[in-house]
Amino acid sequence: MTSVLIVDDAAFVRMQLKQMLEKNGFHVVGEAENGKIALKKIQELNPSIVTLDITMPEMDGIQCMQEICKLEHKPVVIMVSAMGQESYVQKAILSGAKGFIVKPYKEEVVIKSLTKFKK
Template sequence: MTKVLIVDDAAFIRSHLKLLLESNGFEVVGEAENGKEALGKIQELRPDIVTLDITMPEMDGIECMLEINKMDYSPVVIMISALGQELAVQKAIMNGAKGFIVKPYKSEAVIKNLNKFRI
């Protein structure tokens, strides 16, 4: 089963994504409120996919993406953010994100994007 780590500072988004992903056959192995917390959980939990918000306290999604690139273990990263501007999308993709989903998202769009990387 494909393991997913959900990273978002909004608890209701984490909760909704967890229900959505689990009901579609993904295993949510953990959640994080910011990029700093996510880095530790990536090392510990070794998820296959990380959903990563861009705007978060302590460490944002782009900074987190740069740190993930330095790790010996590198999961697939899908950005999920309200920042739908072209610049944010380009920056995320240039730094290694494999996909970008704009909030508010449609459940089908999330599943379609993550299914591309299902193990």
Template sequence: MTMTKVLIVDDAMFIRIQLKSLLQSNGFDVVAEAENGKVALEKIQEFKPDLITLDITMPVMDGLECMREIKKLDYSPTVIMLSALGQEKYIQQAIMDGAKGFIVKPYNNESVIKNLNKFKV
């Protein structure tokens, strides 16, 4: 059985560490991390993840811009947006741009796993 390959994209290192630990302990294979959308696009080309958790608010290239770039790629990973409370208008935009779901920060571990398990390959 292959494990779902995940790329975690968030400018906050503590969020990346937290998510990585949570996902790995629940049977996901975290293949890479990125601190902004620009780095994420490089990692996507390199690792071809099945699933991407993508923060919306980041320096250099934010999650919405990154989502639009991901749509142009020759394959389509599942993208789940992460956003702080109060960013609903961005979430709607991300869904219109192709994101498959979203997780609101601060999140609860159980709901993250329940949400992401739907997209396991």
């Protein structure tokens, strides 16, 4: 089963994504509310996939993505953010993200995006 770490500063978004992913055969191994916590959890939990919000306190998703690239274990990162502007999408992809989902999202879009990387 593919393991996923959900990173978003909004608890309701983490809960919504967790329910959506688990109902579709993914295993959510953890959650984080900012990039700093996410980096620690990635090293502890070794998830296959990380869903990563962009706008978060302490360390945003772009900074976190840049730090993930330096790790030995590099999970697939899918950015999930309300900021659908081209510059953010481009920054996320150039930083190493494998995909970008714009909020508000539909379940089928999220599942289709993550299924490409299912192990």
